[in-house]
Amino acid sequence: MKIGFIGLGIMGKPMALNLLKSGHELVVYDIEAGNVGILTAAGAASAASAKEIAQECSVIITMLPNSPHVKAVVCGENGILESAKRGTVIIDMSSIAPGVSREICGICEKQGVKMLDAPVSGGEPKAIDGTLSIMVGGSKEVFDQVKDEILGKLGASVVYCGKTGAGNTTKLVNQIIVALNIAAVAEAFTLAQKAGVDSSVVFNAIKGGLAGSTVMNAKVPMILENNYKPGFKLDLHIKDLNNAIETGHETGSPLPLTVLVMEMMQTLRAEGFGQDDHSVLAKYYEKLSGDSIG
Amino acid sequence: MKIGFIGLGIMGKPMALNLLKSGHELVVYDIEAGNVGILTAAGAASAASAKEIAQECSVIITMLPNSPHVKAVVCGENGILESAKRGTVIIDMSSIAPGVSREICGICEKQGVKMLDAPVSGGEPKAIDGTLSIMVGGSKEVFDQVKDEILGKLGASVVYCGKTGAGNTTKLVNQIIVALNIAAVAEAFTLAQKAGVDSSVVFNAIKGGLAGSTVMNAKVPMILENNYKPGFKLDLHIKDLNNAIETGHETGSPLPLTVLVMEMMQTLRAEGFGQDDHSVLAKYYEKLSGDSIG
Amino acid sequence: MKIGFIGLGIMGKPMALNLLKSGHELVVYDIEAGNVGILTAAGAASAASAKEIAQECSVIITMLPNSPHVKAVVCGENGILESAKRGTVIIDMSSIAPGVSREICGICEKQGVKMLDAPVSGGEPKAIDGTLSIMVGGSKEVFDQVKDEILGKLGASVVYCGKTGAGNTTKLVNQIIVALNIAAVAEAFTLAQKAGVDSSVVFNAIKGGLAGSTVMNAKVPMILENNYKPGFKLDLHIKDLNNAIETGHETGSPLPLTVLVMEMMQTLRAEGFGQDDHSVLAKYYEKLSGDSIG
């Protein structure tokens, strides 16, 4: 069975390579020839459009930046649905708005095409290692078909979350918590700094208690060293929070803290920090307080 | 060496008992006779006032509700300073405002009395087990004198955080992060609920990743079961955030998220949830969204 | 000179009627035949599409719900640009995102078509009376051509605000302030209520001082009477704040209070208050505090 793979960016490239390594036959498509070249050099075939991919493959993975890109690649001109046969399975591993997942899935179903939303977390390092966390929404039956042989080659944790959109909703829940937990340490360690207590002492004193978190362990050392090499870029977190806020508005789910942290992130993006790690949020507090943390 | 112990509330009682068990001779004082009775039954002596304690003991532990109580017991009528000898060491294990710690310490020093601020975290269960986390500010020399023989009998982790007030500042940093991390899971899981995804599935999907935290592990199950048996009472967290906000204002440290979460907590307190676990914050979101999480 | 008029909704209808009354020859288009019928009965001609309008008219007014509608009517299939001659003037009186105004204007200019963004405030009553406030962006020369004979028939105040997008930016500034001023009285009068002071007494005591505002005079009496007949609908204010927040993000302009008030409005919309007057924001506070204001 040939698998189609559309979108060979920072995440897509290592994911496609892992599928090749695990023995899958791959047909890839990307708008950048350079990205395609890396995959064909590794043994993949290539196609000239999403439409062509759909002529050859009955399972197609998409890994694209955001909702409009997925919509275009699936439903647009030269898109998957122009040639996909009934029974084709699309696994959209992009992180997009759950409402858009449902919308695209609805269009697919009219043509007998099945779609899972299967966003990932873990970033480039875990994409390379094949140890991503994958959160999946859609038909449980389709999920069971692709879980071990395909998703299992890409991630260490593959969790079925519920009906269409549930994968992306779960991802948004994750991204909200990560954003707020980063803000929490930034806000709190600024207090330590301004009150004249050594931040690394505070870090060691509290990390083992109820305040402890993966964010604290991963991000506080970066903040204290003023090292914002990504990791996960602020711009991408902003993209996810946009989808979260849109979803909050659609569903009547209040996000007062998320929107405030979004404003902080936007302020930093306007200052040119969009390509830094999202923990650069600490700079918002440093700017307000006039002091460097750590 | 006799140790004085003032303040035999929920936390003070088991702490005093642990000191007794470890072989210390104790003289206790509390405004409630019943509390005193428990300690004298266990072998402690008692005194009629803080002043009397200070006549007998050269090390005095205070474990009181908040800043004004500590100030009164140390500096007020019939207080410690009315009879304390030069060289007396006060270990204030209450959680109070760092600025008040510094103020009281300054008054003590004029009389040759030394004071450490040594607030704890971990709650009643760890007070009973003698496994509290203790964060200490003040003279390093004094800290070294009491660390193993006294504080070491009460806590599993005893960390020197810096000059006077540093213990309480560290505690406030901890409490800010805990409050915001609780708010983070409450806000995010409300989105899961409103978007129709099972919260326990989301919990399992994300707890091992970057969104994971001690708060998530400890509090999300409580929220999903609508079980708010404390743990740590909302009212006490409000008290700590009050001290944090006061400290933020004194030091020019911005706390935009903390003040918003404080408002949420105050709204819940006004509705009668003050004696519930602080994770009852989830009810704020349930109220706004009109839906129960989990 | 024949004027084209596209979009005959609640606002567009009375505006088009006022142009007829002032002696202009009108050709109208709307997707609802009923709206068109009212105008043709009053003496207007009608057309079957925006494209047709552009064949006949060298000045075209658009009055549409939001950015995508304007984009579609101007740049889309059967849109104005499919037939507009060089020198055609489009006056977009819709309230849309300034960035989209600039985008559409840029497309128009490639075809020699000129566009003003000229959003209005004042609502249906002032549309009927021809006393709207009109805020205009774009070429000053074009503005001068249409100011008296066209815009002057629709509004009591016609202000040139600057280059393309400036009209819509000014409208957004207005809408942010109105939203926040409503929130201000809602938040403050809730305190009066909860503290047991009669809100109408407070209103009379402070309305003449520094706290006084047009919002206070217009909206507090509505809030005190629990009368939310619009006026200006919450749903429309949400639409405008969406554009404001989008513009804030594009320009690096922080909107911390606006996003919070937006969350309040979204919560109310989810509860079914979208068609009420925007002063229904007071209900958010009533819900939180458990008490009715006034």
Place this chain on the structure above:
Amino acid sequence: MKIGFIGLGIMGKPMALNLLKSGHELVVYDIEAGNVGILTAAGAASAASAKEIAQECSVIITMLPNSPHVKAVVCGENGILESAKRGTVIIDMSSIAPGVSREICGICEKQGVKMLDAPVSGGEPKAIDGTLSIMVGGSKEVFDQVKDEILGKLGASVVYCGKTGAGNTTKLVNQIIVALNIAAVAEAFTLAQKAGVDSSVVFNAIKGGLAGSTVMNAKVPMILENNYKPGFKLDLHIKDLNNAIETGHETGSPLPLTVLVMEMMQTLRAEGFGQDDHSVLAKYYEKLSGDSIG
């Protein structure tokens, strides 16, 4: 009838002078001899303490910085209650927490002393002109006794607001709205600036519509000229918001926007803007956005 006047600061001095001018016999007390000298030069008698004032006068006005000062002057050592006769009337014109007004009033009543809370707004210029707005809480009967002959000499508007504390509650409602309306114009005009539209044009375009307010007329010109000569000092507004937030917490009244604006003000105070006009709040947005408004 001799009137006592305690507290001859920036506000108290012109108020006392106005009472003298209106023919009242005055006995004054202030901790600063210089302030007293000005009043005695103008014909007032002076006393050595609040207690002495109370021996001579059956009506006593207090005009002090905040709650603790009023409490000390009324209930403390050498305070009014040490010598006040039954039937003495205290008119506290300070702006303090309504809860403290009620507390002090309760203590007074045990001694047969009556107290009104009668805070003012309008600042030094209106204190000088005798055109303050006075908001009064307490016994209506006592209010009627002092309304015309005393309060009427100090203010242009003297409004009875309800039972004890109602005057100060009304003042807090006023101060919340003023703070939020200032924040509204600061936030919105920052958007104008960042979007490249001239702020003075925007001001003229919108000030006559629903966004108009006394704050906009009074403060936007100051902000555009970067002129923060007080007016009303930021530090005083912070004091009032502290009382408002405390009252909100006591009464279960949510103040999410007020606490956020308070954080902005505290950030500015930490940077040394406390003595500037409260419209200096605009600098918070200028700092965040990196641009000067106007």
